Amino acid sequence: MITLSEIALKSAADGLTLTASDGRRLTLRRLTALDKLRLFKAAGPALSQNQPWLGMAMLASSVTAIDDVPIPPPTNELQIEAMVSRLGDSGIAAVAEAFQHLGEAGGADLVVNAGNSRGTPT
Numbered sequence: 143m144i145t146l147s148e149i150a151l152k153s154a155a156d157g158l159t160l161t162a163s164d165g166r167r168l169t170l171r172r173l174t175a176l177d178k179l180r181l182f183k184a185a186g187p188a189l190s191q192n193q194p195w196l197g198m199a200m201l202a203s204s205v206t207a208i209d210d211v212p213i214p215p216p217t218n219e220l221q222i223e224a225m226v227s228r229l230g231d232s233g234i235a236a237v238a239e240a241f242q243h244l245g246e247a248g249g250a251d252l253v254v255n256a257g258n259s260r261g262t263p264t
Contacts, residue, residue, distance in 0.1 A: 157169050157170050157171035157206055158170045158171070158240055158244070160236055160240055161236075162229075162232045162233050162235075162236040163232045163235070163236065164230070164232040164233070166208055166209055166232075166233065167207075167208070167209050167210060168205050168207070168208055168229075168233060168236060168237065169205065169206050169207035169208075169210070170204045170205055170206065170237060170240060170241075171204060171206055172204065172241075173200060173203060173204055177203065177215065178200070180215065180217075181196075181199060181200065181203050181215075181216070181222075182196075184216050184217050184218050184219065184221070184222060185199060185219060185222065186219060189219060198226055198234065199216075199222045199226070201234055201237045201238055201241070202216075202222065202225040202226045202229055202234065202237070203215060203216060203222065203225065204237055204241070205225065205229065205233070205237060208228070208229075208233075213225070
């Protein structure tokens with residue numbers, strides 16, 4: 143669970159650092175337009191059209207460090223999937239919850255769509 147004090151730690155320069163339910167410290171930042179463009183390129187044309195997959199990829203790509211160890215942005219599909227796998231359910235849930243609390247533009251859509259097929263009730 144994310145506490146309000148963790149949300150208050152958000153800063154534009156450093157991002158947001160939170161603790162996932164498994165105890166790992168995750169540092170996040172909101173993806174810029176360029177970050178998203180590069181993520182689309184890394185995902186490829188087919189996966190860039192897959193909204194559930196892309197939502198999960200955007201959440202994972204928002205993580206810039208785990209336990210204060212920097213993570214480079216993914217540059218291909220395998221690296222995106224490796225990041226999702228590394229974060230696991232608890233990490234992805236923590237990132238989604240953080241963006242939901244922050245009310246970042248597009249963050250709510252990521253939370254709603256991450257892992258859902260089109261037409262799946264939310």
